[in-house]
Amino acid sequence: MNIAFIGGGNMAGAMIGGLIRHGHTPSQISVVEIDAQQQQRLVKEYGMTVTASIADGIRGSEIVVLAVKPQQLHAAVSESAQLFQGKLVISIAAGVRADDLSQWLNRHEFIIRAMPNTPALIGKGVTGLYALPRVDTRQKEQATRILAGIGTIVWVDEEAQLDAVTALSGCGPAYVFYFLEAMQQAGAELGLTADTAKQLAMQTFLGATYLAVQSDDTLATLRTRVTSKGGVTEQALLSMEQSDIRGAFIRAMHIANDRSREMGEMFRHT
Numbered sequence: 001m002n003i004a005f006i007g008g009g010n011m012a013g014a015m016i017g018g019l020i021r022h023g024h025t026p027s028q029i030s031v032v033e034i035d036a037q038q039q040q041r042l043v044k045e046y047g048m049t050v051t052a053s054i055a056d057g058i059r060g061s062e063i064v065v066l067a068v069k070p071q072q073l074h075a076a077v078s079e080s081a082q083l084f085q086g087k088l089v090i091s092i093a094a095g096v097r098a099d100d101l102s103q104w105l106n107r108h109e110f111i112i113r114a115m116p117n118t119p120a121l122i123g124k125g126v127t128g129l130y131a132l133p134r135v136d137t138r139q140k141e142q143a144t145r146i147l148a149g150i151g152t153i154v155w156v157d158e159e160a161q162l163d164a165v166t167a168l169s170g171c172g173p174a175y176v177f178y179f180l181e182a183m184q185q186a187g188a189e190l191g192l193t194a195d196t197a198k199q200l201a202m203q204t205f206l207g208a209t210y211l212a213v214q215s216d217d218t219l220a221t222l223r224t225r226v227t228s229k230g231g232v233t234e235q236a237l238l239s240m241e242q243s244d245i246r247g248a249f250i251r252a253m254h255i256a257n258d259r260s261r262e263m264g265e266m267f268r269h270t
């Protein structure tokens, strides 16, 4: 199965890296990218065909992944809509609704929206997927096969749920890095070297997440097991509750969800 990417930036780079690590050959992947630096990076890193021409880039590909910024998508595809005929289009652009994209592509019907995340690079991504009604089972299986190679996949029935997926797992790696940074900084302030603090923070996230994945207990139960009565964790969590860290975090995700929905509105009928 040949796959073309339109846009070869951060997220496309992560997906391409993941696909190659999971058995795709660079010759099965082509990239349309206008930025010279990104072009060089992809050629150097993966040795694949990179072109600035959409016609050259997507010729011979059954699947086209749209991976430009949402603000760039209309301009990237609308002049070349006829080139997409018969191809399965997978858009990873945040917010942009499948119906609008379909209009931009001459009422193209075979569109899947995907919301991946950057751990795709190491095969540990998670991708939310939504398909327009005319996408058939075979095409869904194709998308599943490709994206399952770079991590876990979750299909949603309603397109609006992709805003929540974006707020949770699409943006999520940034939240995790943010917490890791804070833990590293605090560890360093408390006398550890920056390297040791980073190592401890990362292994703690990894270990706790694996434990949660493998356990039948609720997250709250797992938290309680760390929190000895009258002990140390209790004081830390009390301080977090007093600062309403949980509330701040939940509010931030609502804002992310709203922003994704708002971006969808912004690009309606462009």
Ligand SMILES: NC(=O)C1=CN([C@@H]2O[C@H](COP(=O)(O)OP(=O)(O)OC[C@H]3O[C@@H](n4cnc5c(N)ncnc54)[C@H](OP(=O)(O)O)[C@@H]3O)[C@@H](O)[C@H]2O)C=CC1
Residues within 6 Å of the ligand: 006, 007, 008, 009, 010, 011, 012, 032, 033, 034, 035, 038, 067, 068, 069, 070, 072, 075, 076, 092, 093, 094, 115, 116, 117, 118, 170, 171
């Ligand atoms: N980063 C992430 O974690 C995630 C991103 N996404 C989605 O993925 C998409 C890409 O995001 P991201 O990778 O971060 O963005 P990037 O800006 O890193 O990548 C987009 C690339 O496409 C290039 N480009 C712009 N216009 C065209 C065109 N007409 N033809 C070919 N290439 C073009 C851009 O060049 P230039 O910079 O010169 O404009 C840029 O190099 C977005 O829609 C985003 O919503 C989804 C999930 C997670």
Ligand SMILES: O=C(O)[C@@H]1CCC=N1
Residues within 6 Å of the ligand: 094, 166, 170, 171
């Ligand atoms: O920040 C963004 O808009 C994109 C979508 C999810 C992650 N990055």
